[in-house]
Amino acid sequence: MGEATGIEVKNLYKIFGPNGKDMVQKVKDGMSKAELNEKHNHVLGLNDINISMPGGKIEVVMGLSGSGKSTLIRHINRLIDPTDGEVLYGNDDVCKMSQGELRQFRRHKTAMVFQKFALLPHRTVMKNTIYGLEVQGVPIKEAEERAARWIARVGLEGFEDHYPNQLSGGMQQRVGLARALTNDADILLMDEAFSALDPLIRMDMQTVLLDLQEELHKTIVFITHDLDEALRLGDKIAILRDGAVIQQGTGQEIVLNPADQYIADFVKEVNRGRVILVDTVMDKSKKLESGLNVQSGIMLEEAAKILAETGQGECCVVNGNGEPLGVLNVQDTIRAMVTPASH
Amino acid sequence: MMEWLQEFPKMSRGDLREMRRSLDGSFKEFTGKYGESIEAAFDPIKDFLIFLESTLINSPWPIILAVLVGIVYAMSRNLKITVGSLVALCVIGYLGMWEDTMRTIAMVTVCTLMAIVLGIPLGILMARSNRIQSVINPVLDLMQTMPSFVYLIPVVMIFGIGKVPGMIAVVIYAIPPMIRLTNLGIRLVDQDVLEAADAFGSSSWQKLTNVQLPLALPTIMAGVNQTIMMALAMVVVAALIGVKGLGQPVLNAIANQYLTMGVMNGLAIVAIAIIFDRATQAYGKRLQKHSEVIHG
Numbered sequence: 001m002g003e004a005t006g007i008e009v010k011n012l013y014k015i016f017g018p019n020g021k022d023m024v025q026k027v028k029d030g031m032s033k034a035e036l037n038e039k040h041n042h043v044l045g046l047n048d049i050n051i052s053m054p055g056g057k058i059e060v061v062m063g064l065s066g067s068g069k070s071t072l073i074r075h076i077n078r079l080i081d082p083t084d085g086e087v088l089y090g091n092d093d094v095c096k097m098s099q100g101e102l103r104q105f106r107r108h109k110t111a112m113v114f115q116k117f118a119l120l121p122h123r124t125v126m127k128n129t130i131y132g133l134e135v136q137g138v139p140i141k142e143a144e145e146r147a148a149r150w151i152a153r154v155g156l157e158g159f160e161d162h163y164p165n166q167l168s169g170g171m172q173q174r175v176g177l178a179r180a181l182t183n184d185a186d187i188l189l190m191d192e193a194f195s196a197l198d199p200l201i202r203m204d205m206q207t208v209l210l211d212l213q214e215e216l217h218k219t220i221v222f223i224t225h226d227l228d229e230a231l232r233l234g235d236k237i238a239i240l241r242d243g244a245v246i247q248q249g250t251g252q253e254i255v256l257n258p259a260d261q262y263i264a265d266f267v268k269e270v271n272r273g274r275v276i277l278v279d280t281v282m283d284k285s286k287k288l289e290s291g292l293n294v295q296s297g298i299m300l301e302e303a304a305k306i307l308a309e310t311g312q313g314e315c316c317v318v319n320g321n322g323e324p325l326g327v328l329n330v331q332d333t334i335r336a337m338v339t340p341a342s343h
Numbered sequence: 344m345m346e347w348l349q350e351f352p353k354m355s356r357g358d359l360r361e362m363r364r365s366l367d368g369s370f371k372e373f374t375g376k377y378g379e380s381i382e383a384a385f386d387p388i389k390d391f392l393i394f395l396e397s398t399l400i401n402s403p404w405p406i407i408l409a410v411l412v413g414i415v416y417a418m419s420r421n422l423k424i425t426v427g428s429l430v431a432l433c434v435i436g437y438l439g440m441w442e443d444t445m446r447t448i449a450m451v452t453v454c455t456l457m458a459i460v461l462g463i464p465l466g467i468l469m470a471r472s473n474r475i476q477s478v479i480n481p482v483l484d485l486m487q488t489m490p491s492f493v494y495l496i497p498v499v500m501i502f503g504i505g506k507v508p509g510m511i512a513v514v515i516y517a518i519p520p521m522i523r524l525t526n527l528g529i530r531l532v533d534q535d536v537l538e539a540a541d542a543f544g545s546s547s548w549q550k551l552t553n554v555q556l557p558l559a560l561p562t563i564m565a566g567v568n569q570t571i572m573m574a575l576a577m578v579v580v581a582a583l584i585g586v587k588g589l590g591q592p593v594l595n596a597i598a599n600q601y602l603t604m605g606v607m608n609g610l611a612i613v614a615i616a617i618i619f620d621r622a623t624q625a626y627g628k629r630l631q632k633h634s635e636v637i638h639g
Contacts, residue, residue, distance in 0.1 A: 077542055107544030118539035122557045122633050131553070132543045163633040183543065 017042030273301030466525020524566030528559025564627030
């Protein structure tokens with residue numbers, strides 16, 4: 001499998017209202033969301049979004065309700081038409097596709113998982129799972145063979161003939177995931193896919209997704225309002241507020257350097273041990289001749305566990321070839337885990 | 344003084360008569376010109392009705408009884424409803440109403456089929472466009488409230504007296520719930536599920552057959568049920584224009600004050616209505632088996 005194609009969102013605007021197109025220039029000239037609403041009765045959904053979503057990685061878009069995150073994800077398969085801007089997949093602009101092209105794009109390149117599952121209640125688990133293939137025109141027998149593999153992979157073996165109503169929320173979303181995976185598309189769009197699940201099940205589903213991603217390397221766009229979820233899943237995170245991106249970067253970058261007070265408030269409660277890499281905290285000027293080694297790229301919490309278990313005060317961070325990169329000591333580890341690292 | 348306040352200003356008698364005459368005249372001209380070809384267009388349906396009727400009447404009664412009860416069981420899978428239907432049909436036969444009942448069943452069956460075949464596509468069109476809905480809705484209001492005797496006039500002018508005008512009158516009266524409930528059922532389908540169907544690249548035909556119609560089915564079945572009930576209610580009116588069946592003895596009983604005869608035939612209509620109602624409702628419920636078992 002070659003490198004998956006990424007998605008480029010460029011200068012994307014969405015303004016809800018009868019004359020959205022005419023309002024774009026006003027927004028470009030700096031009119032605020034509140035002003036637009038008050039003076040022109042139009043709602044600013046997305047304001048100049050520029051996000052480069054890397055292929056084969058998980059891009060998380062985070063924001064509270066009303067921030068425009070669900071609107072944004074619906075632009076990638078154009079369930080919502082943009083007012084202005086581009087959504088590029090390779091060389092194709094999703095916004096310029098004809099209805100027929102768009103249908104083919106949705107059938108073969110994208111698959112989507114929904115917050116409220118959106119399963120077909122009159123169809124069994126199996127018939128729900130093959131829906132995408134059925135729409136593509138794949139023969140039923142082949143479709144069911146391919147679907148059976150994914151049903152088993154998400155842990156629903158034996159439930160093929162159940163109806164969605166007979167399953168718990170967590171199991172229903174597994175069906176949603178199996179349905180999306182069976183489509184075998186490069187892009188997986190997940191709109192608050194785990195938000196409706198209770199915390200334990202949510203963790204469980206996150207693990208399922210991370211395990212799957214390790215072998216599949218799909219381009220995943222994941223929407224969430226939960227920062228912990230964003231940090232756990234996201235190779236890259238974009239934070240949305242009032243329809244605009246206010247910060248993007250890796251989880252560590254956002255936790256260590258919040259762009260403004262809004263994000264700082266957000267990241268205050270985060271478990272830093274699971275976000276900050278040992279590489280960030282280690283003392284690069286020192287080298288340890290012997291003693292404990294930990295891999296570069298692991299999180300602080302993991303290193304702390306190793307230190308605690310072995311009773312050592314410091315350890316050497318090494319890269320894949322075993323070359324030493326720096327030294328991590330217990331004090332720095334604890335300090336980085338408990339205090340905001342901005343000072 | 345102030346005469347125009349005392350009495351509503353109205354068209355002169357002569358003008359009114361002239362208007363009526365010209366409208367009646369042009370419609371008569373129209374029926375004279377096209378009546379026969381319109382009638383011919385309905386021939387296949389008429390033939391089908393006659394075929395069904397004669398099959399029901401001319402086959403040995405035990406076979407028909409077994410088939411009818413068998414259909415009720417196949418639809419309802421319910422022993423109580425099945426046995427009830429068997430008893431009701433036996434009593435009807437024993438009281439000498441077998442033939443009339445068969446005629447009525449044939450009539451109602453054909454009319455219901457016509458209402459379904461015409462009503463579902465119209466309901467779908469209505470659900471797809473608000474403009475079409477705003478055109479069809481007042482027409483349906485008209486069909487439901489206009490006294491049936493009024494639209495019988497042009498129907499009889501075109502078709503004369505007999506089965507076809509009877510069928511048309513029944514279908515006009517019985518089709519509105521079919522159309523309305525199909526429209527409603529489709530409009531009530533969950534937006535989230537429709538969005539999912541779109542996200543997987545469904546064409547609008549795929550969306551209709553895979554999502555909208557199956558999910559609207561319970562409501563559509565309620566429409567079928569209502570249509571059958573209303574078709575049965577029209578049996579007596581249809582008898583006025585020469586449709587044979589349970590309606591004619593009722594008319595006869597009204598004219599001659601035969602109480603027992605009227606009640607018996609009336610009850611036979613009720614019995615058929617209950618059989619049809621229970622069977623179709625039980626069938627509709629069985630179709631939604633998936634929604635019964637709820638987790639946890």
